[in-house]
Amino acid sequence: MKKIIIALVILIIVGLATYYFVFTKKDSTISLNSNVVTENPIFANEPGSTIANQKVEINNMAFNPTVFTIKVGTKIIWTNKDAAPHTVTSDADNILNSSSLATGESYAFIFNEAGTFPYHCSIHPTMKAKIVVVK
Numbered sequence: 001m002k003k004i005i006i007a008l009v010i011l012i013i014v015g016l017a018t019y020y021f022v023f024t025k026k027d028s029t030i031s032l033n034s035n036v037v038t039e040n041p042i043f044a045n046e047p048g049s050t051i052a053n054q055k056v057e058i059n060n061m062a063f064n065p066t067v068f069t070i071k072v073g074t075k076i077i078w079t080n081k082d083a084a085p086h087t088v089t090s091d092a093d094n095i096l097n098s099s100s101l102a103t104g105e106s107y108a109f110i111f112n113e114a115g116t117f118p119y120h121c122s123i124h125p126t127m128k129a130k131i132v133v134v135k
Contacts (some may be wrong), residue, residue, distance in 0.1 A: 014122070049098045053074075054076050054077070056077070056129070058121075062127055062129075065129070068130075069133065071131075072134070075108055075109070078098070078106060078107045080106070081103070085123060087100055087101065087121050087122045087123055088109075091118040111131060111133045115133055118130040
């Protein structure tokens with residue numbers, strides 16, 4: 001009976017350790033190639049973070065958030081979580097102009113000027129959002 005209890009305890013510990021390492025691992029490495037991130041990055045943009053990166057997810061045929069207010073000098077990284085390809089394309093002035101992003105790919109842009117920057121997906125023009133940059 002003791003052997004069965006010990007075996008169950010060991011199985012529970014191994015299961016919990018596996019869960020911890022599989023589901024809580026954070027990979028902070030990013031490989032940029034022409035503003036496209038080919039890995040699935042995790043960024044430290046939680047409250048209190050000193051990293052100036054912020055993220056927009058492309059999911060369910062929408063940009064999330066649809067309106068994002070940031071400070072000058074902030075880098076936004078859009079990551080496509082949809083099965084369909086998407087772009088990040090400025091409505092005017094050609095400021096944002098990503099290539100087609102496949103699932104898991106990202107596009108990064110640093111906003112160095114204050115203003116409002118509306119954008120859309122050129123493949124799915126009904127997908128719209130905007131970045132508001134303040135000083």
